[in-house]
Amino acid sequence: MNEFNPTIARGRESVLATNKVIRNTYIMLSMTLLFSAVMAAVGMAINLSPGVSMMMSIGAIGLIWLVLPRFENSTGGIAVVFAIAGLLGAGLGPILNAYLALANGPQLVGTALGGTGVIFLGLSGYALTTRKDFSFMGGFLFVGILVVFGAMIANLFMEIPALSLAVSAGIIMLMSGLILFDTSRIIHGGETNYIRATVGLYLSIYNIFVSLLHILGAMSGDD
Amino acid sequence: MEFWLKVVIALMLAMMLWRLWPAAKHMLEHGPKGTSKDWMGVALPIGAVVLFIVFLVMMVRN
Structure with a gap:
């Protein structure tokens, strides 16, 4: 019997739409990461000052808050995502130059880069294969981020090295949780916009890389 | 790090806190457990x- 079943058809459409969001998100994420790496190399080559790097990061946050919401449903959103990735990537230039000046700098940067890749692929693979719903983590993750921001503000003026390391460790844990949360939202249809999904995952990867580099730099004994 | 840069970063983080707080509160109160x-x-x-x-x-x- 070839009877049309609207429930199954709708289910198939939903799965196809989800797969499309996942595919578009990962394609765009890989492109933005590549672009970020190129811009980081440019930032290193032209020896950006820490002040300019900070301004670029502030500019990227401004784009995320004020510009992205207006363009996230149009193709213009793609340009905004690349602008964010470019600014954050170039802003990494002075940090990478500082680490590469250490005796084991190339090893530290390479390990942080590879480690970030393994963490992201492992967590995304876990969320995609188990198909678990991690939406219950939302409140915990948001409160965790607020606590970490509070500790960061306090440590800007107190300058306690142990607290700084604890903040970096906390950021890695929270961003790992956010990768699970964001991937699960895409799988279960909670996130249908691949531009927003890309920015969320990109920021998690960026923060894990910077925090991991900080921890490895401090623990290697050369920081 | 220069003091003015610390103040700028602190202000940025405080703005993020202020912006994220309503979402965090909503998720804690109404999010799935x-x-x-x-x-x-x-x-x-x-x-x-x-x-x-x-x-x-x-x-x-x-």
Whole structure:
């Protein structure tokens, strides 16, 4: 019997739409990461000052808050995502130059880069294969981020090295949780916009890389 | 780090706190709650991340 079943058809459409969001998100994420790496190399080559790097990061946050919401449903959103990735990537230039000046700098940067890749692929693979719903983590993750921001503000003026390391460790844990949360939202249809999904995952990867580099730099004994 | 840069960063973070607070409050009050089984499903990959970072630290120390 070839009877049309609207429930199954709708289910198939939903799965196809989800797969499309996942595919578009990962394609765009890989492109933005590549672009970020190129811009980081440019930032290193032209020896950006820490002040300019900070301004670029502030500019990227401004784009995320004020510009992205207006363009996230149009193709213009793609340009905004690349602008964010470019600014954050170039802003990494002075940090990478500082680490590469250490005796084991190339090893530290390479390990942080590879480690970030393994963490992201492992967590995304876990969320995609188990198909678990991690939406219950939302409140915990948001409160965790607020606590970490509070500790960061306090440590800007107190300058306690142990607290700084604890903040970096906390950021890695929270961003790992956010990768699970964001991937699960895409799988279960909670996130249908691949531009927003890309920015969320990109920021998690960026923060894990910077925090991991900080921890490895401090623990290697050369920081 | 220069003092003015610290103040700029602190202001940025404070603005983020102010912006994120309503979303965090809403998620805590109205978001889905996980069972202990759900949290075990999170503890496994996060524990693996912790062990992996310890491994990376040991690698760069040697």
